[in-house]
Amino acid sequence: MPWPSRPCAPPAAVRVVLDTNVFISALLTPLGRNRKLIEHWQNGSFTLLTSAAQIEELKHTLSREQLRLSIRPHRIGALVNLLRVKATIVVPGQVPSLSPDPDDNAILAIALAGKADVLASLNMKDVVELGKLGGTRLVHAAELLALLEGATP
Numbered sequence: 001m002p003w004p005s006r007p008c009a010p011p012a013a014v015r016v017v018l019d020t021n022v023f024i025s026a027l028l029t030p031l032g033r034n035r036k037l038i039e040h041w042q043n044g045s046f047t048l049l050t051s052a053a054q055i056e057e058l059k060h061t062l063s064r065e066q067l068r069l070s071i072r073p074h075r076i077g078a079l080v081n082l083l084r085v086k087a088t089i090v091v092p093g094q095v096p097s098l099s100p101d102p103d104d105n106a107i108l109a110i111a112l113a114g115k116a117d118v119l120a121s122l123n124m125k126d127v128v129e130l131g132k133l134g135g136t137r138l139v140h141a142a143e144l145l146a147l148l149e150g151a152t153p
Helices: 020-028 033-042 052-062 073-086 102-113 141-148
Strands: 015-018 047-050 118-121 136-140
Touching: 015 020, 015 033, 015 102, 020 033, 020 052, 020 073, 020 118, 033 073, 033 141, 047 073, 047 102, 052 073, 052 102, 102 118, 102 136, 118 141, 136 141
Parallel strands: 015 047, 015 118, 118 136
Antiparallel strands: none
């Protein structure tokens, strides 16, 4: 199922960073809850922040053979194009060294540079466990979805 290119409502005031693992999960499970997060963004529930480096990380990760066999290339291209056109691209400054994974630190840098309200990840150990980064709440993706849908996580 391709990513629909329907018009979005004006961006909401809440600024959100989605970890790369959320995008990959959305592609692997098109009917799953992480796909719903992408739909909420497309429908204007929040402003999505990303960076050129995150988009490149996404493309690089999705080029791995085991993922290429599971995700059709046109779906990857559609998501990458959607990010380039509809997301707010920020230029991170200094990358914090808070996680043992440099890719996680790059995601944290997007949140800092974009003054994100929320960073949602599937990585409990290295990201969500931090709890807060400056003014950014670090939450599991399921918690963000529950907040957007008015439920308790």
